[in-house]
Amino acid sequence: MGTCLCDAFFDDAARATVEVLEYLGCTVHFPEAQTCCAQPAFNAGDWAAARRVIRHTVGVFDGELPIVIPSGSCAHMVYHGYDLALEGEADADAAPRFARRTWELCDYIVNGLEVREWPGTYRKKIAFHRSCHTRGTRTAESALALLGSIDGLELCTFGEQEQCCGFGGTFSVAFPNISAKMGRIKLEHMRDGDPDAIAGSDMACLLHLGGILDREGVALPRVHIAQILRDALKSEGLLS
Amino acid sequence: MKSTKAYPTRQPVDRYASDLSPSVQESVYNASKLKTEARVDALQRDFADPDANRRLAGAIKQHTLDHLDTYLEQAESSLRENGAAVHWASDAESANQIILGIMQRNDCRRMVKSKSMVSEETELVPFLEKNGMEAVETDLGEYIVQIDHDHPSHIVTPIIHKNRQEIARSFEREGLGAYDDDPTVITRRARDYLRSKYLEADVGLTGANFVSAESGRIVLVTNEGNARFSMAAPRIHIALVGIEKLVPKDRDLSLFLSLLARSATAQCLTVYTQFIGGPRHRTQRDGPEKMHVVFLDNRRTEVLSGDCRKILRCIRCGACMNVCPVYRQASGHAYRGVYPGPVGAVLSPLLKGKEFPELADLPKASSLCGACNEVCPVDIPIPELLLRLRNRAKHEHVSLAARGTPSMGIWARAASSPGAWKTALSAGRLLNVVPHGFLNLSSPARAWQSSRKLPPFRGGAFRKWMRERNPPKNGVPSPDRKSEPDS
Amino acid sequence: MKDRDTILKRVRDGLAETPERTPYPEYDPACAVMRQPHEFSSLWELFAWRMKSVNGVPLHGWNALGDFLRERALKFGYCDPEYTEAIAAVCGSLDITERFDRNDLDRYEFGITAAAGAIAETGTIVLTDAATRPRLAALAPWIHIAILQEDDIWPDSPTALKRLGDDPSVIWVTGPSKTADVEGILIEGVHGPGVQVCCVV
Numbered sequence: 001m002g003t004c005l006c007d008a009f010f011d012d013a014a015r016a017t018v019e020v021l022e023y024l025g026c027t028v029h030f031p032e033a034q035t036c037c038a039q040p041a042f043n044a045g046d047w048a049a050a051r052r053v054i055r056h057t058v059g060v061f062d063g064e065l066p067i068v069i070p071s072g073s074c075a076h077m078v079y080h081g082y083d084l085a086l087e088g089e090a091d092a093d094a095a096p097r098f099a100r101r102t103w104e105l106c107d108y109i110v111n112g113l114e115v116r117e118w119p120g121t122y123r124k125k126i127a128f129h130r131s132c133h134t135r136g137t138r139t140a141e142s143a144l145a146l147l148g149s150i151d152g153l154e155l156c157t158f159g160e161q162e163q164c165c166g167f168g169g170t171f172s173v174a175f176p177n178i179s180a181k182m183g184r185i186k187l188e189h190m191r192d193g194d195p196d197a198i199a200g201s202d203m204a205c206l207l208h209l210g211g212i213l214d215r216e217g218v219a220l221p222r223v224h225i226a227q228i229l230r231d232a233l234k235s236e237g238l239l240s
Numbered sequence: 241m242k243s244t245k246a247y248p249t250r251q252p253v254d255r256y257a258s259d260l261s262p263s264v265q266e267s268v269y270n271a272s273k274l275k276t277e278a279r280v281d282a283l284q285r286d287f288a289d290p291d292a293n294r295r296l297a298g299a300i301k302q303h304t305l306d307h308l309d310t311y312l313e314q315a316e317s318s319l320r321e322n323g324a325a326v327h328w329a330s331d332a333e334s335a336n337q338i339i340l341g342i343m344q345r346n347d348c349r350r351m352v353k354s355k356s357m358v359s360e361e362t363e364l365v366p367f368l369e370k371n372g373m374e375a376v377e378t379d380l381g382e383y384i385v386q387i388d389h390d391h392p393s394h395i396v397t398p399i400i401h402k403n404r405q406e407i408a409r410s411f412e413r414e415g416l417g418a419y420d421d422d423p424t425v426i427t428r429r430a431r432d433y434l435r436s437k438y439l440e441a442d443v444g445l446t447g448a449n450f451v452s453a454e455s456g457r458i459v460l461v462t463n464e465g466n467a468r469f470s471m472a473a474p475r476i477h478i479a480l481v482g483i484e485k486l487v488p489k490d491r492d493l494s495l496f497l498s499l500l501a502r503s504a505t506a507q508c509l510t511v512y513t514q515f516i517g518g519p520r521h522r523t524q525r526d527g528p529e530k531m532h533v534v535f536l537d538n539r540r541t542e543v544l545s546g547d548c549r550k551i552l553r554c555i556r557c558g559a560c561m562n563v564c565p566v567y568r569q570a571s572g573h574a575y576r577g578v579y580p581g582p583v584g585a586v587l588s589p590l591l592k593g594k595e596f597p598e599l600a601d602l603p604k605a606s607s608l609c610g611a612c613n614e615v616c617p618v619d620i621p622i623p624e625l626l627l628r629l630r631n632r633a634k635h636e637h638v639s640l641a642a643r644g645t646p647s648m649g650i651w652a653r654a655a656s657s658p659g660a661w662k663t664a665l666s667a668g669r670l671l672n673v674v675p676h677g678f679l680n681l682s683s684p685a686r687a688w689q690s691s692r693k694l695p696p697f698r699g700g701a702f703r704k705w706m707r708e709r710n711p712p713k714n715g716v717p718s719p720d721r722k723s724e725p726d727s
Numbered sequence: 728m729k730d731r732d733t734i735l736k737r738v739r740d741g742l743a744e745t746p747e748r749t750p751y752p753e754y755d756p757a758c759a760v761m762r763q764p765h766e767f768s769s770l771w772e773l774f775a776w777r778m779k780s781v782n783g784v785p786l787h788g789w790n791a792l793g794d795f796l797r798e799r800a801l802k803f804g805y806c807d808p809e810y811t812e813a814i815a816a817v818c819g820s821l822d823i824t825e826r827f828d829r830n831d832l833d834r835y836e837f838g839i840t841a842a843a844g845a846i847a848e849t850g851t852i853v854l855t856d857a858a859t860r861p862r863l864a865a866l867a868p869w870i871h872i873a874i875l876q877e878d879d880i881w882p883d884s885p886t887a888l889k890r891l892g893d894d895p896s897v898i899w900v901t902g903p904s905k906t907a908d909v910e911g912i913l914i915e916g917v918h919g920p921g922v923q924v925c926c927v928v
C-alpha cells in the first residue's frame with residue numbers, strides 16, 4: 001500500500017520501499033485503484049465516510065498476498081481502526097482478515113522476513129523519531145534494529161522519545177498552536193545531538209516536522225527509513 | 241481573543257493554551273515532565289514487567305465493572321456489617337442533600353474535607369455553605385484553591401498552575417501571616433491553621449480510592465495525613481464514593497496500591513494508606529463514632545451502559561495528564577470540568593449527559609498519540625474512547641466538535657473511487673480533496689501554514705515511476721511469512 | 728431506598744447487553760511485590776533500609792531510642808503507658824505523660840505509641856486502632872515514635888493485607904507526612920509528623 005501522503009508528496013519514500021522489498025526478493029504489486037487507508041475520516045470522527053474508504057481499500061487489496069505499508073499510522077489504522085469502524089456491520093469480519101495480512105515495512109523486514117542485519121553503509125548521524133503508532137509494538141524496535149546494524153550510521157539519543165511530534169491529522173489543523181508547539185519541542189530534542197538528518201518510519205510525522213523546519217528556514221534533511229535502507233544498499237553497489 | 245479572530249476554526253482548548261501565561265505553561269510543562277520521568281523510573285526499577293501488572297489491574301477493574309450489580313450489593317452488606325450506614329445518591333443534588341441531612345440530624349455545623357474529586361463533581365462545598373455549614377478543604381493544594389475561589393487544574397496536584405508567589409499573596413490576604421513565599425513557611429502556616437479546624441469540626445468527609453466488596457473496607461491514600469486527621473478529630477465520618485470505586489477482594493489491593501502510588505507520584509506506597517472498616521474501635525478515644533458511606537451514581541450508570549464503559553476503570557492517578565502533550569500545553573482549566581487531561585476528555589463529556597455537546601470538543605483535543613494508554617495503570621484504551629466520542633459528536637452534529645475539522649464527505653468520495661482519485665492526483669487537484677483538509681486555502685489551511693510549510697506537491701510521480709520502470713528480473717514470489725504481523 | 732433501587736436497576740440494565748463479561752483473572756498477588764536492589768540478611772535489615780529511603784528513622788533497641796531522644800534534646804511528650812518504664816530507663820531526663828490532651832496538641836514534642844506490624848518490602852509501619860492509642864498521639868506531634876516487636880515485621884504488602892483482621896482502622900505509614908503541592912517542592916510534616924521513627928524492640 002503506497003499511502004496517500006507518498007502519493008501526493010513523498011514519491012521517493014514509496015520508490016525506496018519498492019526497491020528495498022525487491023532487493024529482499026519480493027515481487028511488488030501496486031494495485032492502481034488504491035487511494036488511502038481511511039485514517040483521516042476515521043480520526044475526524046466521520047466513521048460513515050471512513051467505512052466507504054475502508055471497503056474500497058479492502059476490495060482493492062483482495063487476495064492472499066501480504067500487504068506492506070511504509071507507515072506506522074496506516075498500519076495501526078488497519079489493525080485497530082478497521083475493527084472499530086466496522087463494529088456491528090455485516091462485513092465486520094473483513095477487518096481482522098485484512099489486518100492479518102498487513103505489515104508495517106520494518107516489521108515485515110525484521111519479523112516477516114527475519115532480516116535483522118542490514119548490509120551497506122550510510123555515513124550519517126540520524127535522529128530517529130519512533131512515531132506514536134508504533135507504541136507498544138515491535139515495529140519501533142525493528143526499525144531501530146535495522147538502523148543500528150547499518151555500517152557508519154550513528155543514531156542520536158535524545159530526551160522524551162515517547163512524546164508525539166504533534167501532527168495528529170486534523171488535530172494539526174484544529175489545534176494549530178498546540179500542534180506546532182509539540183513539533184518544536186520534538187525538534188529541539190531531536191536536534192540536541194546535532195544530527196545530519198531526522199528520520200522516521202511515517203511520512204506524516206516527517207511532513208509536520210519538516211513543515212516546521214521549512215517555516216523556520218532550517219535546511220535539515222528528513223528521510224524515511226526506506227530511503228536510508230535503499231541508500232545504504234546503493235552506496236555498496238548492492239542496488240543500481 | 242485576537243487569536244480566535246485570526247483562525248476562527250481553532251478549537252477552544254487550543255485557544256486556552258495560547259492565552260495561558262508563559263510562566264504557568266512552563267510550570268505545568270516542567271512538573272508534568274518530571275512526574276512522567278519519575279514514574280517510568282520507579283516502575284522499571286521495581287518490576288520486571290510493569291506492563292503485565294497494568295494489564296492485570298485493568299482486567300480486575302473491568303471484571304468488577306462487568307459485575308457491578310453483584311459487587312455493589314456485596315459491598316453494601318459488608319459495609320453494614322462493619323457498622324457503617326450506606327446511602328445511595330443517583331445524582332449530585334441527592335448526594336449533597338444526603339450529606340446535609342446527616343449533618344443536620346447530628347447537630348453538626350463544621351466539616352473538614354480531605355481531597356475528593358467526587359465532591360468537586362457534586363459541588364458539595366458551595367452547597368453546604370449556602371445551607372449555613374462550614375466546610376474546609378484540608379489538602380494543602382485544595383485549601384489554596386478554596387481560599388482563591390479557584391478550581392483544581394490537576395487531580396493529584398491541584399495547584400500545578402500556581403507559583404509560590406501567588407500562594408504567598410493569598411496567605412497574606414487571608415491573614416495567615418506576612419508575605420513569605422518559602423514553601424516550608426507556607427506549609428507550616430497551613431498546618432497550624434488547619435489544626436484548629438480539625439479540632440472544631442464535627443464531620444470529616446473523605447472520598448475513597450478503593451472499596452473492597454469482600455470486606456467493605458474503604459481504602460484511602462494521602463501523603464499529607466489530612467484524611468487521617470479528618471478521621472481522628474471529628475465524631476462523624478462521611479465517605480462520598482463513586483459506584484465504580486469497588487474492587488472485588490482485599491487481596492487485590494496490593495496490586496492497585498502499588499500501581500496507584502507509582503503512577504501518581506512515583507512512590508512505592510503513598511505515605512498514608514488507610515483501611516477503614518467502620519467507626520472507631522471500642523478502646524479508642526479519638527475518631528468517629530458513626531460512619532456513613534454515600535454511593536454516587538451521577539451518570540456513571542449511563543457510562544456503564546454505553547460503549548465507553550472502560551473509562552470507569554480509572555483510579556484517578558493523573559499519569560495520563562502528566563504524559564499528555566496537549567495537557568502540558570493547555571493546563572487543566574482548558575478542559576472545563578472536574579477531570580482534566582485525557583481521562584477528562586473522555587469522562588467529562590460523558591458525565592454531561594444530554595449536555596454532551598458542551599464538552600464534545602474535548603475528545604478532539606488529542607493527536608491520538610496513545611501515550612495516555614501506555615501509562616495508564618488500568619490500561620484504559622483512551623484513544624479508542626476518544627475516537628468513539630468523536631464519532632458520536634459527528635452523529636449528533638455537534639458544531640463545536642466539528643470546528644476546525646474539514647468535512648470528509650468530498651474526500652471520502654474521491655478516496656473510494658479510483659478514477660476520481662487518480663484524476664485528482666494527476667491533475668494536481670488532489671490539492672482540494674487531499675486528507676487532513678489543510679490544502680484548500682481556507683482558514684484551516686492558513687492555521688496550518690502559519691507555523692508550518694507544505695512540501696512541493698508531487699501527485700502521481702510515484703505511480704508514473706511504478707508504471708514506466710522495468711522491475712528487476714530477480715523477482716521471486718513473496719517470501720514465506722515467518723510470523724504474524726505485529727498489531 | 729428509591730435511589731438505591733434506581734441505581735441497581737440502571738446497573739443491571741446497563742450490563743444486560745454485555746456479550747462477554749470479563750472473568751476474574753487468576754493471579755498471584757506476589758506480582759505486586761517489588762524487587763529489591765540487593766539481598767538483605769533479615770527482614771529487619773530490609774525494613775530499615777527501605778524506611779531510610781523514604782526519610783524515616785529506623786532504630787534497633789531501647790538504647791538506640793534513648794540516644795535519639797537525647798540527641799534531639801527532647802523534653803516533653805506522650806508515651807503509651809505500656810512503654811513509660813522502658814523509656815524512663817533509657818532517657819531519665821524526659822518529662823513524659825500518659826495522657827494526651829487534644830486541646831493542647833502543640834505542647835507534645837513527640838508521641839510514642841505501639842505499632843501493630845511493619846512491611847519490610849516498603850519500609851512501612853502498620854498502625855491499628857486496637858494497638859495504637861490514641862489516634863491523635865500518633866498523628867499530631869512533630870515526632871512520632873512507633874514501637875514494634877521484631878517478630879511483627881512482615882515481608883511484603885500481600886502478607887500485610889492478610890493481617891488486616893477486624894480492626895476498624897488500619898493505617899500503613901510509609902515515611903513522614905509530606906507534600907509537593909507548592910511548585911513540586913518536597914516539604915515534610917504537613918498535617919502529620921515531620922519525623923517518623925520506628926523502634927524495633
Ligand code: SF4
Nearest residue numbers: 554555557558560616
Ligand atoms: S485514565 Fe488511567 S492514567 Fe488517567 S487518571 Fe485514570 S487511571 Fe490514571
